[in-house]
Amino acid sequence: MSTRVEKQTRFPAEFPDAASPQGLVDGKELAFVAFKRTRMPMVVTDPEQPDNPIVLANQSFLDLTGYSPEEVVGRNCRFLQGPATNADAVRTIREALAAERELTVELLNYRKDGSTFWNELFISPVHDDDGRLLYLFGSCKDVTQRKEANHLKAEEHRLLKEVDHRAKNALALVQGIVRLTSAEDPRTYAESVQGRVEALARAHSILAAGNWREVPLQRVITSGAEPFGRSRISLDGPDVALAAEQVQPLMLVLHEMFSNALKHGALSAESGSVSVRWQTHDDGRLVVDWQEVGGPAPAPDPVPSFGSMLIETTIKRQLDGRAGFVWQHTGLEGRLEFPLGS
Template sequence: MDEKDTSNIHGDRPAAVTADVIPDWKELAATAFQRTRMPMVVTDATREDYPIVLANEAFLRLTGYDANEVLGRNCRFLQGESTSAAAVAEIRTGLQEDREVSVEVLNYRKDGSAFWNQLHLSPIHDDNGRLVYHFGSQIDRTEYRRIQALEASEHRLLLEVDHRANNVLALVDSIVRLTRSDDAALYAAFVQKRVQALARAHSLLSRRGWHEIPLRETILTQIEPYGARRAVLDGPEILLVPHAVQPLALFIHEMAVNAASHGSLSREIGQVTISWKDIPQTNGFALVWEETGGPPPPTFRRPGFGTVIAEATIRQQLHGSADREWSEGGVKVVVEVPNVTSAR
């Protein structure tokens, strides 16, 4: 691997160290990195495709690879056929935007066995602010998820269900029925991401005391993991009644995942414009999702599965309309939803 001077990365000594070990702290830090039980890697952010330049023993044990099979490669070799495209898009967006990323992703060991990886990525800059490395830590969440699934099954009948939960349960039912995959792990990942979108909306409602929620805030909550910095939001203040927040959040989530995985947000120059206007006569609103700067539109322009779910949510859950059209710049979706706004 190429050698480089790392002495100036965030100073010459750590934030906390006793005076008697200052001469040896770099050696101690390297030993700690190598011997810690948490899997860790460091990738070179200055070289093409971010190759791994350091991998500790815990990482090699977790993945089953030897050091010579890991060094110099991009971490994507851990991905497989059931790895969530949404999780990969979330990682890619974080790297592009030079920020920390924490995401749970399905990865694969050398022997082909799958494991759930709680991945945390952090950018490392030198004293001049130049990005030089990415630090990645992994936590094997497979056993935790298995236990969590068992506990959820055992306690399902103990969950409190009130009138606010009815709308959520209807949405989850739609997700389970509409999500399709022949692979059980991929199916689980798809369902999980959509339920997480509902959970984010639920948290927003909870913070607001289940009162009216601004449309702008509902949108931002869902696009944040997939490239909010490259989304332009334009529209007046509109307050949504609580029962409309989660279905609309699911629609935005599906559109954002599609954009990050296959559309405009999958390219650095891509952008999404989300605009809306009030329709007082129907107590509703019209919203336009328009993508530009993405890959060329497909020759056979059949809507993707996520788009199908998004539009089905608008029609079935919110009793609105959704129309889609393609241009050279990307897809444009126009929706109208009645009876969901509150008087300001």
């Protein structure tokens, strides 16, 4: 016949020194000494008492949490939880306690001073010979450094993927620049390529300053206009946030349009000016209207240039939109349309 283990809910305040031969009289005292002196934070709770309170906590647990013995004994361990403690982890603990089974789980806990630590919690039920649940044994392990290291590795992986994505986008734009740039002599070709790459660099600076997040459309257009004389360029439109991946393609398109206006259009004449207006539609499209006045008269049958081809290709492939241009007697009119990114 098995012998029922009698419960003890009160424990001696002091235990014998483990280094003293006469101190260890039996296995029970050895267990208590080990519990008290181990560096592993530990608690024992009594599930037969209301709300399963802590009945014993070692010094390591008090050191980890910052509480005194009086503030710990008699309380349920949930006082270590806080606003950011994961509800799923708490539910997992509750289910394991109800099923009287062992459990290992990681959750965010709070110290007395409000600081947090990641706790790898191990819970083990203690039964008597008849299978009656006597106590719950819990050990804690501060795994904050490991969690932070894993988070940094995950963040590093995410950033590397993002850098790879950005680099591919930039290379696609540079390939388009090289493929669609044409000139009669090497010097003109080099200047054209350099101007377009500098436009990408301006876009990169805007994105870097904003931590590669959304950028106000007006800031992009203003930056694109600055090298060409802002005094004859008017801008007007509502506040619009441009997705990070749309900034470089649009900057390249604006560079082509302003360059063309300076070389052949309204900005090539002292009295010429450029108006850029934009608006958003209910379907999420951004519409940018371009109008030049005061420049030289257009050719009777203007031939599409490599610049206009680059604009149309970039709008279509990089921004999933479309571009259209009409040469009026007053100057060039154009419209760019593309969906705003999220």
